[in-house]
Amino acid sequence: MSIQARTLRDTGVGRWGPLSVAAGAALLAIVAVGIAAYSQQLIHGEVVTGLRDWGTQGGSPWGLYIAFVVYFIGVSFAGISIAALVRLLRIEALQPITRMAELLTIVSLVLGAFSVLADLGQPLRGITNLFRYARPQSPFFGTFSLVMAGYLFASLVYFYLAGRRDAYLLAQEPSRLQWFYRWWAAGYRDTPAQRARHERTSFLLAIAILPLLVTAHSTLGLVFGLMGGRPGWFSALQAPGFVVLAGVSGLGHIAVMAALVRWLLPSTREQIRPATFRLLGIFLMVLGMIYLYFTLIEVLTAGYAGHEREQELVALLLWGTYAPYFWAGTVGLGAAVTIGLVQGLRGSWNIGAVVAMGILVNIAAIAKRLIIVTPSLTHGSLLPYGHGVYIPTWVEVAIIVGLMSLGALAILAFSKLFPIVPLESEHAS
Amino acid sequence: MPKYAMTIDLARCMGCRACMVACKVENNTPEEQFWMYVFRLEEGEFPDTRLTFLPRPCQHCDNAPCVKVCPVGARYKREDGIVLTDFQRCIGCRYCEVACPYGVNYFHWKSPKKGQYLNWNKDAEVKERGNGETPPWHNPDHDRRYGEERRLTAGAVHYKGVMGKCTFCVHRVEKGLEPACVANCPVRVFEFGDLEDPESTVSRKLRESNRFRLLEDVGTEPRVFYLNGQPPTSEHRQLDAVKGGKKG
Numbered sequence: 138m139s140i141q142a143r144t145l146r147d148t149g150v151g152r153w154g155p156l157s158v159a160a161g162a163a164l165l166a167i168v169a170v171g172i173a174a175y176s177q178q179l180i181h182g183e184v185v186t187g188l189r190d191w192g193t194q195g196g197s198p199w200g201l202y203i204a205f206v207v208y209f210i211g212v213s214f215a216g217i218s219i220a221a222l223v224r225l226l227r228i229e230a231l232q233p234i235t236r237m238a239e240l241l242t243i244v245s246l247v248l249g250a251f252s253v254l255a256d257l258g259q260p261l262r263g264i265t266n267l268f269r270y271a272r273p274q275s276p277f278f279g280t281f282s283l284v285m286a287g288y289l290f291a292s293l294v295y296f297y298l299a300g301r302r303d304a305y306l307l308a309q310e311p312s313r314l315q316w317f318y319r320w321w322a323a324g325y326r327d328t329p330a331q332r333a334r335h336e337r338t339s340f341l342l343a344i345a346i347l348p349l350l351v352t353a354h355s356t357l358g359l360v361f362g363l364m365g366g367r368p369g370w371f372s373a374l375q376a377p378g379f380v381v382l383a384g385v386s387g388l389g390h391i392a393v394m395a396a397l398v399r400w401l402l403p404s405t406r407e408q409i410r411p412a413t414f415r416l417l418g419i420f421l422m423v424l425g426m427i428y429l430y431f432t433l434i435e436v437l438t439a440g441y442a443g444h445e446r447e448q449e450l451v452a453l454l455l456w457g458t459y460a461p462y463f464w465a466g467t468v469g470l471g472a473a474v475t476i477g478l479v480q481g482l483r484g485s486w487n488i489g490a491v492v493a494m495g496i497l498v499n500i501a502a503i504a505k506r507l508i509i510v511t512p513s514l515t516h517g518s519l520l521p522y523g524h525g526v527y528i529p530t531w532v533e534v535a536i537i538v539g540l541m542s543l544g545a546l547a548i549l550a551f552s553k554l555f556p557i558v559p560l561e562s563e564h565a566s
Numbered sequence: 567m568p569k570y571a572m573t574i575d576l577a578r579c580m581g582c583r584a585c586m587v588a589c590k591v592e593n594n595t596p597e598e599q600f601w602m603y604v605f606r607l608e609e610g611e612f613p614d615t616r617l618t619f620l621p622r623p624c625q626h627c628d629n630a631p632c633v634k635v636c637p638v639g640a641r642y643k644r645e646d647g648i649v650l651t652d653f654q655r656c657i658g659c660r661y662c663e664v665a666c667p668y669g670v671n672y673f674h675w676k677s678p679k680k681g682q683y684l685n686w687n688k689d690a691e692v693k694e695r696g697n698g699e700t701p702p703w704h705n706p707d708h709d710r711r712y713g714e715e716r717r718l719t720a721g722a723v724h725y726k727g728v729m730g731k732c733t734f735c736v737h738r739v740e741k742g743l744e745p746a747c748v749a750n751c752p753v754r755v756f757e758f759g760d761l762e763d764p765e766s767t768v769s770r771k772l773r774e775s776n777r778f779r780l781l782e783d784v785g786t787e788p789r790v791f792y793l794n795g796q797p798p799t800s801e802h803r804q805l806d807a808v809k810g811g812k813k814g
Binding site for chain 1: 598599600603605607622631634635636637638639640655656657658659660661663664665666667668669670671672673674675676677725726727728729780781784785786798800802803804807
């Protein structure tokens, strides 16, 4: 068997053009600033952040770091859900983006873990004690076991297995990375028997992973939803809301990423077709609608029947201090849903419009994550403390932007090692 | 095994905040941290206003949300009811602080400053009188380990990046002494003792007085009982709140 459609050169593997080098260098520089910021935090403690104790200190003990733990883990939704959809429902149009989706899952889960470490006052103890003294009774336990370990491990296994066929094909051509492809293929030769076994394994893995998808994102919601003494958090809608918003931000990310790859690597245009974007657009629209509905119900319940503090928080979101974030989130999501609806009704889906939806929902998701974390801490006290303020410092911003760049860098580097779009459809033959 | 509890007689409290000072001296807590805090509250409209005071130590809840959420078991409840933080196990995630509805947790945001309040070494007179020896800058009892678990739990400023809060002065209680706030109150607002003992002052006071616990409906089952007063409502405004920690 030979590589029919595209040669190694067309996939961008091993080619560092001026654009890639410039992008890589810029990302590396941003990562360096992030590392410098984090070293400041390690030396002086978290006094260098804008975080403070709630209550008499009038601050917020959780802020940007936790908001982005939630955001990054939310983005990871994309990979597994797309992989599972492709395997279980045989959605061919999504097949070309499975690899980049799984890669996005792995990268964003690692970024989520780094954000947790950034938040910890004793990060080294965190690495050891979270395993040594793990307590399943803590809602945090799920974040480390189900999400960071189970979810990440499952994604890695999936990613590895799904890549073996391409690795085998690439190992046929002489290149500097031939040893790497041989290692990845690990004896896989794409015989009909092997192919059948591979299909079966992927199918079973997809079934096993699907429940993990819901539980992992729910546990993250429960970190907030189970806090009985915290108005604004204590809600049964918190867990399902997290699952849905995770889906929205993850799929939005993947839409933007797929368009970027399509634009930068012309050879992939025949694989990543408008039909791919149409499906992504439909999923985005439906999930966005569900989340808007959740928001409406949440505001109605808390505003109509909630106790005083609950109502105060609603007012704060609707027209108080946090209104800009709330409305950025709601309007962003609403706009994305509207773009989707218009396209759906006209029956024609435009790639640019789906990308716009992806960008809008991610801005919305970040805004939403911020107002899930802070308002209940600065204004959610049940005792007569004064209100708090939280303004992140440059250290926090630099660390978060540094992490994002690290993720982009990892994806860029991977795309130079391995085709980011599978060589040819697995189900085609 | 005793069952420790505290009563706070609100009819006696005059808001002098001596307990806050006693706590800081005893536990050597960093600036801006108040393991004991006294709300000075005002209600009503001029001229019909009323002042009330409400001391707020850690409530040492029986159903403590902070203990439940700690991912590593650093925050734990002893059999005698005292809720403590193991400073050597805490990873500094602040989940306990977020879960607690009373706002009693204080994070060590910066490196502990040794001798932050007492620095005898600079005091020539003290050195001279002590023949070159100077008293320690903090209570050496803080460095001992307490309870069956032998964990490092007393006092403040052991490490940066860990949580701290009121310990009911575990290092004093273990010696048979009262917590510093109880011992230093000029008008005996606080009583500390054993609920198992029907003759203890706390048991007697609880039988004899009107009582409430803070945020009873959150279900935390505090071990701190307030006597002869009313729980705070949203009508209460805080007067002269301490200004700590915040820039500007």
